[in-house]
């Protein structure tokens with residue numbers, strides 16, 4: 001019944017999807033990069049902290065939306081000069097909770113589904129890790145390897161934007177769907 005958003009300044013381990021959208025729950029907090037084992041597979045080390053916020057709401061189309069933002073500075077290896085480099089990962093999260101494939105196929109191509117079975121709980125950490133993995137550039141390399149120190153944040157960010165192609169299987173699915181229509 002709660003109409004006003006409920007704010008929580010820590011990230012709970014699990015959330016009840018039956019409640020969070022009705023409550024318009026907002027959660028924010030930090031997670032260690034080390035806790036994200038799948039993300040760490042792409043990183044040079046496990047140093048760093050992920051800052052994230054998530055909020056849950058029912059949109060105009062009655063879809064269960066999970067929105068928010070996740071960011072972290074991580075260490076990776078430059079794939080050209082093989083030296084370590086810092087990478088600023090950032091992702092705007094905008095997902096729709098679905099429990100079946102059929103539901104996800106109804107979504108417009110611009111929206112990505114987040115699967116959660118009818119009786120399952122939501123894990124904020126899983127959502128955030130998955131989104132950061134999607135935000136990882138395919139190729140990580142310095143803009144200019146010769147003078148590593150001159151690679152300012154700005155140029156690195158620009159580089160990420162051009163190289164980052166999100167590998168999203170659902171985008172492929174929705175492409176197939178619209179072609180068969």
Ligand SMILES: [Zn+2]
Nearest residue numbers: 078081142145
């Ligand atoms: Zn390099």
